[in-house]
Amino acid sequence: MLMHWEQWGSFNHRVPSQPLYPRGIAGRAELDPARLSCRVQAGSTTMEGTPLSLERATSDIIPSSADIAASEGMSLSTGVISEGVKQLKQEATGEVTQSLVQRLVRNTLSSAETIKSIPSSLEATSQCTQDVLSSRTALVLYGSETGNSQDVAEEMGRLTERLRFNTQVSELNSVTVRQLLLPSVVLIAISTTGQGDLPANAQAFWKMLRSVRLRLGCLHSVRFTSFGLGDTSYPKFNWAHRKLYNRLVQLGAQPICDRGEADDQHPEGVDGSFLPWSIKLRQRLLEEYPLPDGIETIRDDVLLEPKWILDFANVEAISASTKISQNGKRILDLENSIDHSDLQPESPDIPPEDLLAISGSLTATVVSNTRLTPPTHWQDVRHLTLTATSQHLYCPGDTLTVYPKNFPSDVTQFLKIMNWLPIADSPLKFIPTSSVALSSHTSSPLHNPPSPSDLTLRKLLTNYLDIISIPRRSFFSQLAHFTDDPFHRERLLEFTNPEYIDELYDYTTRPRRSILEVLQEFESVHIPWQHVCSIIPFMRGRQFSIASGGRLKTVEYALTKLSAIRNSQEAAPIKELHGKRSGSQKDHTRFELLIAIVKYRTVIKRIRQGVCTRYIASLQPGQQLSVTLQKGALGISKTESDKPVIMVGPGTGVAPMRALIYERLVWQKETMQESTSGQKGGDTQMRELKGNTRPTDMLFFGCRNSQADFFFKQEWETLKKEKVMLDVFPAFSRDQKNKLYVQDLIRSHAGRVYEVLAVQNGLIYICGSSGKMPQAVRESLIEVFQQQGNINHDDAEAYLIAMEKTGRYKQETW
Numbered sequence: 001m002l003m004h005w006e007q008w009g010s011f012n013h014r015v016p017s018q019p020l021y022p023r024g025i026a027g028r029a030e031l032d033p034a035r036l037s038c039r040v041q042a043g044s045t046t047m048e049g050t051p052l053s054l055e056r057a058t059s060d061i062i063p064s065s066a067d068i069a070a071s072e073g074m075s076l077s078t079g080v081i082s083e084g085v086k087q088l089k090q091e092a093t094g095e096v097t098q099s100l101v102q103r104l105v106r107n108t109l110s111s112a113e114t115i116k117s118i119p120s121s122l123e124a125t126s127q128c129t130q131d132v133l134s135s136r137t138a139l140v141l142y143g144s145e146t147g148n149s150q151d152v153a154e155e156m157g158r159l160t161e162r163l164r165f166n167t168q169v170s171e172l173n174s175v176t177v178r179q180l181l182l183p184s185v186v187l188i189a190i191s192t193t194g195q196g197d198l199p200a201n202a203q204a205f206w207k208m209l210r211s212v213r214l215r216l217g218c219l220h221s222v223r224f225t226s227f228g229l230g231d232t233s234y235p236k237f238n239w240a241h242r243k244l245y246n247r248l249v250q251l252g253a254q255p256i257c258d259r260g261e262a263d264d265q266h267p268e269g270v271d272g273s274f275l276p277w278s279i280k281l282r283q284r285l286l287e288e289y290p291l292p293d294g295i296e297t298i299r300d301d302v303l304l305e306p307k308w309i310l311d312f313a314n315v316e317a318i319s320a321s322t323k324i325s326q327n328g329k330r331i332l333d334l335e336n337s338i339d340h341s342d343l344q345p346e347s348p349d350i351p352p353e354d355l356l357a358i359s360g361s362l363t364a365t366v367v368s369n370t371r372l373t374p375p376t377h378w379q380d381v382r383h384l385t386l387t388a389t390s391q392h393l394y395c396p397g398d399t400l401t402v403y404p405k406n407f408p409s410d411v412t413q414f415l416k417i418m419n420w421l422p423i424a425d426s427p428l429k430f431i432p433t434s435s436v437a438l439s440s441h442t443s444s445p446l447h448n449p450p451s452p453s454d455l456t457l458r459k460l461l462t463n464y465l466d467i468i469s470i471p472r473r474s475f476f477s478q479l480a481h482f483t484d485d486p487f488h489r490e491r492l493l494e495f496t497n498p499e500y501i502d503e504l505y506d507y508t509t510r511p512r513r514s515i516l517e518v519l520q521e522f523e524s525v526h527i528p529w530q531h532v533c534s535i536i537p538f539m540r541g542r543q544f545s546i547a548s549g550g551r552l553k554t555v556e557y558a559l560t561k562l563s564a565i566r567n568s569q570e571a572a573p574i575k576e577l578h579g580k581r582s583g584s585q586k587d588h589t590r591f592e593l594l595i596a597i598v599k600y601r602t603v604i605k606r607i608r609q610g611v612c613t614r615y616i617a618s619l620q621p622g623q624q625l626s627v628t629l630q631k632g633a634l635g636i637s638k639t640e641s642d643k644p645v646i647m648v649g650p651g652t653g654v655a656p657m658r659a660l661i662y663e664r665l666v667w668q669k670e671t672m673q674e675s676t677s678g679q680k681g682g683d684t685q686m687r688e689l690k691g692n693t694r695p696t697d698m699l700f701f702g703c704r705n706s707q708a709d710f711f712f713k714q715e716w717e718t719l720k721k722e723k724v725m726l727d728v729f730p731a732f733s734r735d736q737k738n739k740l741y742v743q744d745l746i747r748s749h750a751g752r753v754y755e756v757l758a759v760q761n762g763l764i765y766i767c768g769s770s771g772k773m774p775q776a777v778r779e780s781l782i783e784v785f786q787q788q789g790n791i792n793h794d795d796a797e798a799y800l801i802a803m804e805k806t807g808r809y810k811q812e813t814w
């Protein structure tokens, strides 16, 4: 028997007090559009709440009505249902009802899909099927430093959800080794950081996994696979992934398919390798965990339930921004909506100055934000000085993370094209959906949620959602659900088809087209505001190597510097800031950063700006911001200060090198004082003696022109006058016809480089842009060892690998 739409037709929310339940089920639901509240009665249970909670309530109702249909031997025709849904969609107005409709569409389609081929006599099988499905579980784990692996894990989670696994996605540190035994399958996405290390949010898990108390074979019942993210410009490519994979296998875990690996250097980014690998993974999962008869996978064109949705925080907010139309429908009050940005045309387009609530952050005040390159030079490089109250200890190689904000013009543009201006400033709250584990104690999907009064669409788009990022493939499949235009829908779905990976690359990655621009082009797409956090990726902080060390860390230094630059432009803000200070200057910490502002013209001749550096360029002296301080991966310590070093830092890579140079001066002075005061024994005195005879440190710095971007040139000259044992070798790449790079200078100073590294057991640090530079430097060093040590290439490479293993060769590139 075919179930007609009319039979479902009592999903009705046109006028108050009409039944909302499918006929034949003992229950009814009422929607009161004036109050925007609703009541759902199912059997003896009555639920009351907002339409969004109704939405959640209906998620239980609709599948059960579908089950009843199935148990009564009815088969659902997707076509008929879609027709009905279309009708319902046309009737629906306003964001809330739209979103309800979308939920109905989703549930109806997936129920219909599930039931389509269940034979009429399968009441018992249905229970059995349910049991099979509920025991089908996937645990997707990630270890991620800057979010790429987390994105991959979420993508894997969507893949397993579509294969009807009950899926949980979490960071590795949030689980114990024992918990690996529970799910049907464990999938892991992990990046490598530092010098072949695991990301911080995987370290605790790794420690547990390495425990000698774990017996070999203890994980024999675990079925798993893993995907690693790395960069071939690093010597220890994908090491964290390989270490983790090997240890799991050692403990008996059984791979369900070959592990996969991505390389940042791949022209198509992570997707270049993840996409083909995920197709294989899907195939293997279906082979190993076939679906019960009659149950199909959830098609790509069915929208998965978001983990969290937004709702208005209070009813007043809703009534203020909405009105009831003549036919009783609730619509957004567009005519009376106020676009605050239009009212203040004179206000500059710079991000708001409010402090972000970031856990573990410190509040830094901008002392100066000086452009180091002349205005005529194409690249804007900033020397940013910040101070923070109280003492914060940091070492060379440590980083500060700056959390960007979007610009008001972009945010307003986004709100406009989505028709969200009327509710842009209404307080909102997050509501977990049924797919968020009940045990979860979080109250929001945001890592650093704002105070409840600060949770509005405008604030979300300004501070938390990356509307300027380059969209991933999954973004397009989600968008396809929110358009009524068949052409747009078809085009959006094309981008999600693995066969058209080149099209996606040409549309997004190559021209660096942003999410905002995609939405401007697909103007028929209207994302329900309740879903925005599951569709737009979260904004991430960007790390910057701290460029200050030693004496540069203290505020006293800034005051000394002030007297030197009394007449310069930089002096006024510094003076004002320090003039205002009360209390001891020792209670303050200075941070200096060297930041290349990302601004370039794309292949389609559009200007693109980096999300975080555009924000940084807008910072004014006196402004405050929340930053976090991280331990660096270079592992620099005072114990190394008696060894000579070679520093290779082209461009902004010189930042951590400058911190190291100044810190070593303090460390060496301290060591000297300790040895003369007899605090340390003969060893230190020996080292000190050796220090006097040790070779001078070498800094290989690369930039474009001697006049444009030779950062800290004056400082190096001053240090020279102070007899600091440092030689700086600048490679100006564009001052002559042929390129001259740091690796060329390493070759030309082969004798000295060999003396420092091979004879004196010194260390080498390589920092700066990733890509070809680190590999080119590595090759030049192998040549130096080969030529100066009179050994063959393999032995020279082996020597370099040994340096890596013993921590004498360290690289941090970005």
Ligand SMILES: Cc1cc2nc3c(=O)[nH]c(=O)nc-3n(C[C@H](O)[C@H](O)[C@H](O)COP(=O)(O)OP(=O)(O)OC[C@H]3O[C@@H](n4cnc5c(N)ncnc54)[C@H](O)[C@@H]3O)c2cc1C
Residues within 6 Å of the ligand: 399, 512, 542, 543, 544, 545, 546, 594, 595, 596, 597, 598, 599, 600, 609, 610, 611, 612, 613, 614, 652, 653, 655, 656, 812, 813, 814
């Ligand atoms: C440990 C660490 C230390 C770092 N230290 C520093 C530092 O001291 N100084 C510093 O300036 N940065 C540093 N960075 C880099 C910094 O974190 C940011 O990645 C960088 O500033 C860009 O951020 P953004 O948000 O402005 O750009 P995004 O919006 O993230 O855009 C950057 C992307 O734009 C694209 N892009 C950039 N230039 C071009 C171009 N010419 N053509 C085509 N595409 C391009 C690239 O795909 C790049 O990935 C460091 C990174 C790490 C991980």
Ligand SMILES: NC(=O)c1ccc[n+]([C@@H]2O[C@H](COP(=O)([O-])OP(=O)(O)OC[C@H]3O[C@@H](n4cnc5c(N)ncnc54)[C@H](OP(=O)(O)O)[C@@H]3O)[C@@H](O)[C@H]2O)c1
Residues within 6 Å of the ligand: 596, 597, 598, 599, 600, 650, 651, 652, 653, 702, 703, 704, 731, 732, 733, 734, 739, 741, 742, 743, 768, 769, 772, 773, 774, 776
């Ligand atoms: N449009 C561009 O040309 C371009 C290219 C890369 C980065 N960027 C921007 O610059 C920012 C980072 O800048 P940055 O100043 O820190 O560093 P950088 O771009 O890495 O440049 C520093 C120096 O390294 C040189 N270099 C380039 N390729 C090299 C290689 N294979 N081996 C050794 N040296 C090499 C550069 O020379 P040359 O540039 O003369 O080759 C330059 O002299 C990026 O975020 C990006 O926005 C722009």
Ligand SMILES: Cc1cc2nc3c(=O)[nH]c(=O)nc-3n(C[C@H](O)[C@H](O)[C@H](O)COP(=O)(O)O)c2cc1C
Residues within 6 Å of the ligand: 143, 144, 145, 146, 147, 148, 149, 150, 190, 191, 192, 193, 194, 195, 196, 197, 199, 229, 230, 231, 232, 234, 235, 236, 237, 238, 239, 264, 633, 812, 813, 814
């Ligand atoms: C400071 C730093 C150190 C890195 N070290 C390595 C490394 O040793 N080996 C490697 O293969 N990739 C290394 N990478 C590359 C990252 O693994 C790669 O960028 C990855 O996409 C980051 O994923 P995530 O955002 O999940 O952390 C490093 C990247 C950075 C920024």
